[in-house]
Amino acid sequence: MLSKLDSITISTFNLFNYLAPPNAFYDFANIYTVQEWQQKKDWISNAITRLNSDVIAFQEVFSVDELQQQMFELGYPYFVTVDTPHAEEYIYSHPVLAIASRFPIIECSAVGSYYPTPDTVFEYNRKPIHAVIKLPLIGLCDIYVVHFKSQRPADTDDAPKPLTELWHQENIGRWKSTMQRGLEAHLLHQSIVDNKKRHDRPCIMLGDFNKPITAEEFAGLMSQQIFRQEDSHLLLSPFHLYDAWELYSADGAISRPYTHYMGAKGSVLDYILLSAEFAPAAFNPKAKVSDYFVLDSHLVNPIFEQDKQCSDHAVVSVQLTALGNT
Incomplete structure (x- = not known):
């Protein structure tokens, strides 16, 4: 077992839906009792204690304080957080992101x-956080926390409509959500x-993507070269992002755990992406991925x-280890 050093x-x-009573999330009927709220906080505390993480990115935060x-x-x-949830009287919507750090x-x-x-002007559905954190082993590191637009149809209404019109409205709404994401x-x-060009710091991007990373809308995140310009791969290598799971399980010997379930169907929606400094072939390596853990017993x-x-999501963690340690 590696020490925290x-x-x-x-x-x-x-x-x-982290929201303290007597406030309601999305609808006036969605209010935790005092007992339910304490049970939720206890479950979260137990999960965090078990993970023993140094930095945690949060999504779906209503009660920031x-x-x-x-x-x-x-x-x-x-x-830290960078936004405030929307509230009308005691009904809250548009939760925000947060970061806690040791x-x-x-x-x-x-x-x-x-x-x-x-x-x-283009606005993010939920404002991403950019934080600079001074980490052991790594030094200053850019941390980006995201919660990309959900798959729910955008710009729909509940007015009565013929079945075919509802069908088209839903399809168009889902496509708008995909474009937003x-x-x-x-x-x-x-x-x-752009930030990497200015400061040349390692970075970590993590959060709820709301679709698998293989979806077309995320192609740019994992792109490593310009189309039909093979030499661009090397020139762009300092800016590459890597899926932490792929770095951890490079031999493909183990299957990837799901992080969300819709009925019996599982999918991976929660990701941690790492900059080139954490890849095996890094020119200026900072650390390596030594473990990747998905807390999912509450789902499976x-x-x-x-x-x-x-939570309705698994909690995803990555362990970064000093070079030379295993």
């Missing part, structure tokens, strides 16, 4: 909006590359009394 652990954790206090009590003195967060900001033309991914990638083998207020 030899390794660091980074996790992404979708909390699933409550989460900051909970994380402080668990030994995470550094905590190590100093030097800088933090939202990834900015993008102006494709003077008359239009794709723009979010590609514009964030542009921000990551739930125990009701223990997991009744759990």
Whole structure:
């Protein structure tokens, strides 16, 4: 077992409607009882204690102050967010992202909006976080936390319509969601590359992607060369991003655990991407991936009394180890 001096652990954790009562999430009927809220907080604390992570990226945060206090009590003195959830009276929507860290967060900001033309502006569905954290083994590291647009149809309404019109509305709405998710991914990638050119720091991007990384809208994140320009692969190598799972399981001997289930159908929606400094062939290596852990027992083998207020996602962690250690 490696000591914490030899390794660091980074996790992404979708909390699933983290909102303290008496407030409601999305609908006036969605209010935790005091007992349910305590059960949810206890489940989260138990998961975090088990993971023993050094940096945790959170999605679906409504009660920011409550989460900051909970994380402080668990030994995470550094905590940031860059947005506030929308609330009308006591009904909350549009949850935000957050980061908790055992190590100093030097800088933090939202990834900015993008102006494709003077008359239009692109907004992220949920503002990504860009934080600079001073990590052991690595030094200053750029951390990007995301929760890309969901697969739910965009811009739909509940007005009564003929069946065929509802069908077309849903199909168009899903395509709009795909376009939004794709723009979010590609514009964030542009921000990551621009920042890398300025500061040349290692980076980690993690969060809930809401689709498998093999989806077409994420092609730019994993692109490594310009089409039909093979020499561009080497020139672009400092800017490559790698799926941490692929670095951990390079021989393909083990199957990838799912991080979300829709009924009996599982999929991988939660990812940790690492910059070139963590790849085996890195020119300037900082650390290597020594473990990849998916906390999913609450999804694949739930125990009701223990997991009744759990997340609907698995928690994904990666362990980064000093070179020369195993």
